[in-house]
Amino acid sequence: MSSGASTAGAPLLTPYKMGRFDLSHRVVLAPLTRQRSYGNVPQPHAILYYQQRTTKGGLLIAEATGISDTAQGYKDTPGIWTKEQVEAWKPIPNGQAPISSTNKSLKPAVRANGIDVATFSTPRRLETDEIPFVVNDYRVAARNAIEAGFDGVEIHGAHGYLIDQFLKDQVNDRTDNYGGSLENRCQFALEVVQAVGDEIGADKVGIRLSPFASYSEAADSNPEALALYMANALNKFGILYCHMVEPRMVKLGEKFETPNSLRPIRDAFKGTFIAASGYNKDGNKAVSTGYTDLVAYGRLFLSNPDLPRRFEIDAPLNKYNRETFYISDPVIGYTDYPFSHQMSKSLFK
Numbered sequence: 499m500s501s502g503a504s505t506a507g508a509p510l511l512t513p514y515k516m517g518r519f520d521l522s523h524r525v526v527l528a529p530l531t532r533q534r535s536y537g538n539v540p541q542p543h544a545i546l547y548y549q550q551r552t553t554k555g556g557l558l559i560a561e562a563t564g565i566s567d568t569a570q571g572y573k574d575t576p577g578i579w580t581k582e583q584v585e586a587w588k589p590i591p592n593g594q595a596p597i598s599s600t601n602k603s604l605k606p607a608v609r610a611n612g613i614d615v616a617t618f619s620t621p622r623r624l625e626t627d628e629i630p631f632v633v634n635d636y637r638v639a640a641r642n643a644i645e646a647g648f649d650g651v652e653i654h655g656a657h658g659y660l661i662d663q664f665l666k667d668q669v670n671d672r673t674d675n676y677g678g679s680l681e682n683r684c685q686f687a688l689e690v691v692q693a694v695g696d697e698i699g700a701d702k703v704g705i706r707l708s709p710f711a712s713y714s715e716a717a718d719s720n721p722e723a724l725a726l727y728m729a730n731a732l733n734k735f736g737i738l739y740c741h742m743v744e745p746r747m748v749k750l751g752e753k754f755e756t757p758n759s760l761r762p763i764r765d766a767f768k769g770t771f772i773a774a775s776g777y778n779k780d781g782n783k784a785v786s787t788g789y790t791d792l793v794a795y796g797r798l799f800l801s802n803p804d805l806p807r808r809f810e811i812d813a814p815l816n817k818y819n820r821e822t823f824y825i826s827d828p829v830i831g832y833t834d835y836p837f838s839h840q841m842s843k844s845l846f847k
Contacts, residue, residue, distance in 0.1 A: 509782050509785035509786040510524050511523045514770075516557070516792070518701060521555050521557055524791065525781070525809065526557045526772055528559060529561050529652065530799075532561060533573055536574050539576070551805075553806055565579050566579045578646065579639055597660065598621035598624065599670045599672055599686075601621060602621075603621070637696075640698050641698060651703060652703075653687075653704070655708075658711075658715070662713075662716045664684075665709070666717055668717040669715060683724075684731060687728070688731055688735075692735060701738055705739075705741065729763045730767075732767060732769075733767065733769075740767045741774065743774045744773060760773055760790070761789060770791045776797075797818045801817065801835050811838065
């Protein structure tokens with residue numbers, strides 16, 4: 499850490515040992531879809547984007563990356579299911595319907611800019627005998643990620659993506675062993691965790707879950723029970739971390755608070771716990787009280803490439819611009835957010 503500014507009272511800036519990884523601080527870059535991998539191929543401007551947010555001993559979680567040619571939820575997102583993609587991330591889309599736990603279509607949705615309307619193709623319900631092949635897609639993608647130079651992988655089990663669709667009872671309408679009861683709905687997720695852990699080592703595996711969210715109409719009638727079941731079930735695999743998305747914060751008087759607490763889930767999970775939910779400097783309290791080990795930042799890290807440094811020197815934060823979150827421009831709203839003028843060479847590369 500920097501010797502120029504005290505970190506007393508700033509738990510976010512204290513070191514943390516996460517398995518075999520020694521982190522210099524607890525500010526994590528959350529996985530953020532930016533839709534700037536044209537044709538599903540990561541571009542050179544992504545190098546600058548991640549370099550801007552890199553610190554010595556900091557944890558960055560890359561954007562959601564497709565594991566197969568049927569795993570494309572958004573335009574211009576990267577893939578990693580072939581040897582060619584490991585080397586150049588060069589997928590070849592073939593236009594198949596996206597796979598799902600169901601064949602129900604999503605309603606059109608207004609994008610973040612409040613203008614464009616996103617429409618979704620009708621998914622195809624996975625047949626029971628197809629599921630082992632999809633689990634293997636995750637396994638291969640994990641192996642490819644390590645070969646490509648990543649230190650580990652985070653399994654995306656949140657925000658309405660495939661695993662989340664199996665977990666949530668409001669979208670999973672299956673009648674086989676992967677639907678119905680809580681245990682059945684969690685089976686696919688746990689099979690993926692086991693396969694990925696067996697392939698690259700559980701000490702390199704994390705998972706992101708959003709039991710309280712309802713992205714893409716993927717909601718659950720009892721998110722607390724779902725979260726607690728998954729936390730306990732994950733323990734037997736010995737994975738590195740569980741990254742849990744809290745409910746959106748709501749304003750109560752002059753304070754922003756979350757309507758549900760992750761404390762029981764955090765207490766149940768035995769590995770490193772990462773919380774994400776619109777935190778700012780209040781992440782310090784979340785760490786100091788033992789509520790979480792690390793805090794993931796999305797929008798603030800997007801708009802403040804030197805976020806840990808700004809926390810360290812108590813610098814003002816840039817405001818993010820929602821209208822540029824998902825545009826295709828390689829600079830605007832991507833790599834043009836300004837840095838703090840007082841950067842610590844000891845913290846940043």
